[in-house]
Amino acid sequence: MQATQPTYFSQYGSLKLTRDVQGVLVVEFHSNGRPLTFTAQDHTEFVDAFYRISQDRANHIVILTGTGGAFIPGIDFPSFGNVADPAVWSQVHDEGVQILENLANIRVPVIAAVEGPAHVHSEYALLANVIVAGEGATFDDLPHFAGGIVPGDGIFTTWSYRAGAGRAEAFLLNPKPITAQTAYEWGVVAEIVPNGKALARARELGWWRRGYVSTAFGCPYSGAVDPAKVVEVALSLLDLGVDEVCFGDTIGVGVPPDVRALTRLAVDAGIPLERIAYHFHDTRGTALANVAAALSEGVRCFDSSTGGTGGCPYAPGAAGNLATDDLIYMLDGLGIDTGVSLAAVSEASRFIASKIDHRLPSRHAQAEEAQRKLEV
Numbered sequence: 001m002q003a004t005q006p007t008y009f010s011q012y013g014s015l016k017l018t019r020d021v022q023g024v025l026v027v028e029f030h031s032n033g034r035p036l037t038f039t040a041q042d043h044t045e046f047v048d049a050f051y052r053i054s055q056d057r058a059n060h061i062v063i064l065t066g067t068g069g070a071f072i073p074g075i076d077f078p079s080f081g082n083v084a085d086p087a088v089w090s091q092v093h094d095e096g097v098q099i100l101e102n103l104a105n106i107r108v109p110v111i112a113a114v115e116g117p118a119h120v121h122s123e124y125a126l127l128a129n130v131i132v133a134g135e136g137a138t139f140d141d142l143p144h145f146a147g148g149i150v151p152g153d154g155i156f157t158t159w160s161y162r163a164g165a166g167r168a169e170a171f172l173l174n175p176k177p178i179t180a181q182t183a184y185e186w187g188v189v190a191e192i193v194p195n196g197k198a199l200a201r202a203r204e205l206g207w208w209r210r211g212y213v214s215t216a217f218g219c220p221y222s223g224a225v226d227p228a229k230v231v232e233v234a235l236s237l238l239d240l241g242v243d244e245v246c247f248g249d250t251i252g253v254g255v256p257p258d259v260r261a262l263t264r265l266a267v268d269a270g271i272p273l274e275r276i277a278y279h280f281h282d283t284r285g286t287a288l289a290n291v292a293a294a295l296s297e298g299v300r301c302f303d304s305s306t307g308g309t310g311g312c313p314y315a316p317g318a319a320g321n322l323a324t325d326d327l328i329y330m331l332d333g334l335g336i337d338t339g340v341s342l343a344a345v346s347e348a349s350r351f352i353a354s355k356i357d358h359r360l361p362s363r364h365a366q367a368e369e370a371q372r373k374l375e376v
């Protein structure tokens with residue numbers, strides 16, 4: 001979707017902002033492409049930057065990270081002027097508070113990917129929902145104590161919040177870098193990864209969402225469903241930021257021509273094939289035929305359930321979902337590599353069958369059961 005970059009992306013000298021099609025915004029702190037030396041100008045600009053980031057609804061996940069193996073390693077103290085001058089301090093203090101408020105006000109998940117030193121403004125990382133750290137990451141608070149400033153503002157609040165007041169005081173008043181391992185033991189860091197892997201891991205954690213359009217082929221209450229309406233709902237789900245839409249034949253009334261028509265209508269409306277999935281119920285025995293129809297249109301993602309278990313609480317008489325065993329049997333036969341082992345699924349089906357008081361709907365499971373009886 002959002003391929004064009006908003007203007008604020010290029011407005012901040014020390015922030016590199018990039019966003020992928022799924023809305024994952026990566027914010028990299030840097031000074032001319034090298035690890036950031038934090039300046040007074042950054043202090044001013046970050047207020048606005050985090051405000052704009054929080055405002056932009058196209059940002060679905062925000063990842064904060066550094067550059068060149070360092071989160072924020074240094075500070076240009078003289079650039080701030082005389083912080084003992086009340087007028088100077090008032091501005092520094094106001095900006096400091098606003099940066100934190102605007103960061104905290106980002107209304108989507110924020111992940112911090114910390115490599116190397118986070119020695120200046122580590123509270124930016126601590127305000128993230130999840131902190132992933134490279135094993136060589138270190139946390140410290142250079143500016144306050146060493147600069148003659150009491151670390152009583154945001155950095156104290158965030159460290160107290162994450163690690164407890166006692167640890168925060170000890171850490172901030174006797175500044176000595178703590179290791180990623182210590183930060184992990186304190187509950188500040190959620191995960192430690194090998195050096196250089198924090199950003200990749202943060203991207204992995206940037207979760208992926210699928211939205212469902214249920215009763216896409218027919219509704220137990222209103223009858224036939226107009227495919228144009230289904231596509232309209234799918235488009236609004238994508239606008240809300242889902243990564244994939246899944247059309248559900250909740251009551252199992254769809255037939256292959258319906259599947260082909262809906263798929264084409266969706267593609268014509270601009271939904272890429274790789275963002276379309278299907279969820280078929282085998283209520284009237286058409287699930288596998290519908291999969292074949294969707295496959296022929298280029299769809300590659302299908303829901304199914306082991307043994308064909310399931311049903312639907314709001315669709316009276318709904319049969320189970322398409323059985324994974326049957327689906328994999330057919331896809332194996334078509335030479336499509338799914339990475340799913342039919343033998344393993346069958347074993348899971350047998351286990352489920354042994355725990356319930358009725359036969360599983362899966363034809364493959366039934367055939368296997370018959371085969372086993374023959375062999376006994």
Ligand SMILES: [Zn+2]
Nearest residue numbers: 248250279312
């Ligand atoms: Zn269903």
